[in-house]
Amino acid sequence: MLDRPHIEFVQAQMLPWRRIPPGTARPDAEYKYLSRDAGTGACSCLIRYPAGWARLAGEALDAAEEFYVLDGELEINGQRFGADHYGHVPRGLQRCSMSAPRGAVVLTFFDAEPLFTSASLDAPVLLRRDVLHMPWDMRVNDSKLAHLGISRKDLLTDPATGERSFLSMMLPHSEPPGAQGPRESHPVVEECFVISGSLVGPHGEMHAGAYFWRPPGIPHGPFGTRWGCVALIRFVGGRHVNIWTADEAPFDFHQPYRPTLPVELAHLRDQPWLPGTAY
Known part of the structure; x- marks a missing residue:
């Protein structure tokens, strides 16, 4: 059962930025929780990476991660995700490198608590979409x-x-x-x-x-x-x-x-x- 309360709606601007502590995923970046599942730790958040932020040691998370870059640029495993890029990082995929050279603000969704885990050799590939250049589907569906x-x-x-x-x-x-x-x-x-x-x-x-x-x-x-x-x-x-x-x-x-x-x-x-x- 999805254990999150009904939120409708909140402006993210009203929420405080909090620093992510060392020893966790994304240390020294900042986050705003938009909502969180108290049972599974799955959460939706904004993450703000300062210019020059980098995590070069490989890591894998026990959670799949979806994200949409609102501002700036994020790099993961040599792939660049600029503004209006979407990414999906499968559970267990090793991040050999991750950085935000110019800083970034990223809308992020984790489907479980983003805790460290062993890298999986069977993890699907990193998905990257350049959403700015995707065509709009204009068909009426309702x-x-x-x-x-x-x-x-x-x-x-x-x-x-x-x-x-x-x-x-x-x-x-x-x-x-x-x-x-x-x-x-x-x-x-x-x-x-x-x-x-x-x-x-x-x-x-x-x-x-x-x-x-x-x-x-x-x-x-x-x-x-x-x-x-x-x-x-x-x-x-x-x-x-x-x-x-x-x-x-x-x-x-x-x-x-x-x-x-x-x-x-x-x-x-x-x-x-x-x-x-x-x-």
Whole structure:
């Protein structure tokens, strides 16, 4: 069972940077937890690598790692991941080298506690995608979301479980017809980090840096955006399916911030924050 609370939503800018201590993965870099599974140690976070950061001794982790470079450049095993590059490091893959010569800010997902382990000779290869130069898939896959003009760039799909990570783009001046629409839910977790633009829904307006972790079965929407939005979305725990309500909910571009937050983040509900601050 995925043991993370419902977070919808928090601006990452509200969270403090913390230094990663020696003796752990990524020492001397900084991190912000976005969410964490108390049972498995799986977590979603931002990691900020200072310019010149390097870890040359080989290491392997007992966790698979997905990441998207938001700023700067990361090097792993001789491969360079610049801004708008996506990577997947399989569990047990040895990192013979890892560095951030110019520094980097990286959106990172670990599927278990990122603890050291022995390198696996059977680990799949390191995956690298230059997302900036990937084409958008503009096909409509659900008519009830047609008003958003959604396009996608698929990053990773697990053929066995159906778990999926992708970039989603929504067009400017998108709102549900008649300022109302049905709500959707999914049988799996939906996780989202807004990379650029903004998106308005029942919990308020999510700007770049907004993050949510939504457990299965929670109705949400409708959504709209005035000037467009690009977000990295993950469906965790199985295959994504849209389940729609028969009734319709109202939509308002001026929806106030009304988040769902766990106790440890409740103080952020009334914390002032101005769009434009990076991460």
